[in-house]
Amino acid sequence: MSGKITIQRVAELANVSKATVSRVLNGYPHVRPALRERVQTVIRETGYQPNNIARLLASERSSIIGLVISAGARMVFNDAYFPALTESISKSAADKGLILALFVSYTEAQGQNSLSAILSAGLLDGLIITADNKGDAFIPQLLAADVPFVFIGRPGRVDGVTYVDADNVGGGYLATAYLIDLGYRRIATIASDQNAAGDDRLLGYRRALKERGRPCDSDMVAFGDYTLESAYRAMKRLIPQKPDAVFVASDTMSLGALRALREADLRVPQDIAIVSHDDLPPATQADPPLTTVRQPIGQAGHSAVERLGEMILGAASTPPQGFINPVELIVRASCGAAQLP
Amino acid sequence: MSGKITIQRVAELANVSKATVSRVLNGYPHVRPALRERVQTVIRETGYQPNNIARLLASERSSIIGLVISAGARMVFNDAYFPALTESISKSAADKGLILALFVSYTEAQGQNSLSAILSAGLLDGLIITADNKGDAFIPQLLAADVPFVFIGRPGRVDGVTYVDADNVGGGYLATAYLIDLGYRRIATIASDQNAAGDDRLLGYRRALKERGRPCDSDMVAFGDYTLESAYRAMKRLIPQKPDAVFVASDTMSLGALRALREADLRVPQDIAIVSHDDLPPATQADPPLTTVRQPIGQAGHSAVERLGEMILGAASTPPQGFINPVELIVRASCGAAQLP
DNA sequence: AGACTGTCTGAAACCGGTTTCATAGCGTGT
DNA sequence: ACACGCTATGAAACCGGTTTCAGACAGTCT
Numbered sequence: 001m002s003g004k005i006t007i008q009r010v011a012e013l014a015n016v017s018k019a020t021v022s023r024v025l026n027g028y029p030h031v032r033p034a035l036r037e038r039v040q041t042v043i044r045e046t047g048y049q050p051n052n053i054a055r056l057l058a059s060e061r062s063s064i065i066g067l068v069i070s071a072g073a074r075m076v077f078n079d080a081y082f083p084a085l086t087e088s089i090s091k092s093a094a095d096k097g098l099i100l101a102l103f104v105s106y107t108e109a110q111g112q113n114s115l116s117a118i119l120s121a122g123l124l125d126g127l128i129i130t131a132d133n134k135g136d137a138f139i140p141q142l143l144a145a146d147v148p149f150v151f152i153g154r155p156g157r158v159d160g161v162t163y164v165d166a167d168n169v170g171g172g173y174l175a176t177a178y179l180i181d182l183g184y185r186r187i188a189t190i191a192s193d194q195n196a197a198g199d200d201r202l203l204g205y206r207r208a209l210k211e212r213g214r215p216c217d218s219d220m221v222a223f224g225d226y227t228l229e230s231a232y233r234a235m236k237r238l239i240p241q242k243p244d245a246v247f248v249a250s251d252t253m254s255l256g257a258l259r260a261l262r263e264a265d266l267r268v269p270q271d272i273a274i275v276s277h278d279d280l281p282p283a284t285q286a287d288p289p290l291t292t293v294r295q296p297i298g299q300a301g302h303s304a305v306e307r308l309g310e311m312i313l314g315a316a317s318t319p320p321q322g323f324i325n326p327v328e329l330i331v332r333a334s335c336g337a338a339q340l341p
Numbered sequence: 342m343s344g345k346i347t348i349q350r351v352a353e354l355a356n357v358s359k360a361t362v363s364r365v366l367n368g369y370p371h372v373r374p375a376l377r378e379r380v381q382t383v384i385r386e387t388g389y390q391p392n393n394i395a396r397l398l399a400s401e402r403s404s405i406i407g408l409v410i411s412a413g414a415r416m417v418f419n420d421a422y423f424p425a426l427t428e429s430i431s432k433s434a435a436d437k438g439l440i441l442a443l444f445v446s447y448t449e450a451q452g453q454n455s456l457s458a459i460l461s462a463g464l465l466d467g468l469i470i471t472a473d474n475k476g477d478a479f480i481p482q483l484l485a486a487d488v489p490f491v492f493i494g495r496p497g498r499v500d501g502v503t504y505v506d507a508d509n510v511g512g513g514y515l516a517t518a519y520l521i522d523l524g525y526r527r528i529a530t531i532a533s534d535q536n537a538a539g540d541d542r543l544l545g546y547r548r549a550l551k552e553r554g555r556p557c558d559s560d561m562v563a564f565g566d567y568t569l570e571s572a573y574r575a576m577k578r579l580i581p582q583k584p585d586a587v588f589v590a591s592d593t594m595s596l597g598a599l600r601a602l603r604e605a606d607l608r609v610p611q612d613i614a615i616v617s618h619d620d621l622p623p624a625t626q627a628d629p630p631l632t633t634v635r636q637p638i639g640q641a642g643h644s645a646v647e648r649l650g651e652m653i654l655g656a657a658s659t660p661p662q663g664f665i666n667p668v669e670l671i672v673r674a675s676c677g678a679a680q681l682p
Numbered sequence: 683a684g685a686c687t688g689t690c691t692g693a694a695a696c697c698g699g700t701t702t703c704a705t706a707g708c709g710t711g712t
Numbered sequence: 713a714c715a716c717g718c719t720a721t722g723a724a725a726c727c728g729g730t731t732t733c734a735g736a737c738a739g740t741c742t
Contacts, residue, residue, distance in 0.1 A: 019723080020721065026700085051699065078422075082424070083424035087417055094455060099464070101441060104432060258628075260645050287600060287603065372690075398729070399696075
């Protein structure tokens with residue numbers, strides 16, 4: 001009963017043509033106010049709702065955007081990053097009247113498959129791509145298919161790609177500089193070489209040390225893969241170097257570092273300070289709560305949707321470009337800020 | 342270039358009508374093998390992909406299902422439950438060739454709005470609904486709209502609703518009975534009255550105590566709202582009652598309980614045992630790792646998609662029904678299992 | 683042989699919108 | 713008064729499939 005009213009029916013009731021109803025519906029000009037009013041009344045009274053399918057078949061636009069998450073199961077499950085990002089994108093999409101379709105894949109091959117399916121379906125207006133590894137294997141395919149897309153994170157090849165990223169170099173720098181300024185002398189890091197973000201944070205760490213004339217000893221760098229366990233092992237390797245502070249490249253990894261330190265009977269922050277990165281729920285849930293670099297995930301999602309929206313509308317209007325969101329240091333208990341002279 | 346091949350073009354190349362191509366595409370009978378073969382060859386060679394939009398306009402089916410998450414921001418952000426569920430649903434949907442659209446809303450009013458929009462768009466074949474509160478305000482609207490849907494969790498009104506839930510009563514029972522059997526005498530609980538799952542887990546706790554002839558003192562029950570902070574406060578209220586064990590109704594809340602116990606200089610499990618519920622990442626990340634009731638979230642997502650698929654196809658074939666997934670106890674360090682006689 | 687089935691196949695209608703195009707109507711400048 | 717331009721409107725084409733319907737053809741029954 002409810003779905004039975006079509007544009008044809010509305011047109012008849014308002015004594016106009018389908019074309020006019022369509023114009024009113026889409027807010028196009030060239031409709032006399034009186035007519036417009038009459039049509040709107042009929043729409044209101046009948047509770048007419050246009051059929052989106054028909055609409056998008058005709059207009060060749062679906063108002064659906066896809067979010068492609070391609071990451072190891074480790075990441076998606078155990079890190080709060082993707083959920084937070086997904087949520088913010090979903091919210092921004094809803095605000096813009098876009099429907100968000102979700103595609104999660106765990107392997108690159110799987111991702112390629114589903115991407116092909118997605119593209120060929122021709123259902124989506126555009127895509128937001130996130131990947132935890134450096135593999136931006138999708139990009140050539142996307143460029144070839146001429147689908148609007150925005151990359152979240154820094155892609156390996158940048159030309160022709162619009163992307164949104166956090167200032168990871170700045171994050172690593174901020175954290176490390178802060179530790180130096182607090183007076184720590186032996187500052188280690190648990191980094192990651194799993195993705196561009198990890199590389200950048202490490203770069204920031206090194207830059208801060210160098211700028212302030214500190215040695216940048218490779219013994220003080222250990223790598224993890226964003227899991228708690230990997231960071232636990234990394235911390236164990238670092239402890240013999242007797243660091244008095246560590247910059248850990250993600251909150252989840254900080255939990256692992258904390259566990260290793262606890263087992264070694266080292267107190268945080270009295271014996272060793274930690275500055276983390278991300279400011280996701282684990283940062284406040286940890287004991288002690290973590291001083292951490294806040295990555296504006298909500299803003300990343302928002303910008304991504306915003307950019308994509310622009311790309312979908314005015315195809316060639318804005319040239320491909322990278323957008324880097326600034327980060328910010330959130331001071332909590334793990335850094336021993338009290339030790340300041 | 343790639344999207345240019347239409348059914349019309351394929352028909353011409355194969356020297357048949359659109360109708361025949363359509364029949365081949367959909368595997369309908371009444372096509373001579375020779376013709377079928379010829380059409381398939383053309384399809385293969387041209388790489389033709391049917392346009393889903395047109396297809397679904399004509400067939401009135403979209404292969405898109407919606408996942409509606411209506412929950413306080415607290416929940417969605419800070420608990421791993423929804424991300425895990427979303428992920429499993431996304432995976433199951435992909436396996437069945439369904440596209441998953443995501444709708445997240447934070448307030449009931451917002452949810453109602455977006456639901457109306459979703460339904461009127463007529464884009465979706467069916468819906469999966471999750472809500473953290475008891476408010477199943479959507480249900481009447483959904484039933485009225487005659488849209489196939491599956492509820493995850495236990496809805497307040499059950500008639501006419503297909504739902505998938507975990508055996509929460511069994512979970513509370515299992516945890517509590519286990520603590521009793523380990524020899525603990527004063528078993529408290531941090532429960533939640535925020536949703537049906539919380540009610541059920543509390544019910545299981547009470548049932549276990551009653552069955553084994555233990556008193557069920559209301560001083561030993563404190564309520565939280567699934568956040569760490571609420572559980573921290575709840576635990577503080579419980580400590581004066583001198584419990585020797587606590588059943589905490591979610592992993593995130595267990596983190597809060599742990600924090601309160603640490604501040605009170607009570608060791609886990611030596612001074613007090615904890616059994617948690619959910620077995621999400623925080624359970625293994627906690628210190629000590631938590632003995633917890635594993636809720637099969639992956640299976641819940643899978644069943645939900647499965648049921649919904651059935652409903653979409655054979656409208657009236659299966660009567661509405663509840664599906665309860667069993668739970669399982671995962672023993673880790675927080676329960677002091679070593680104390681067994 | 684003629685009537686009757688049953689299996690293939692294509693033409694055309696249809697899904698419900700958007701968009702193009704032709705035309706009617708009106709005001710304006712000369 | 714006439715040409716001109718501009719706005720408002722409806723008819724019809726179109727998007728790319730699915731589905732209905734009727735007819736062609738082959739095989740079977742009487």
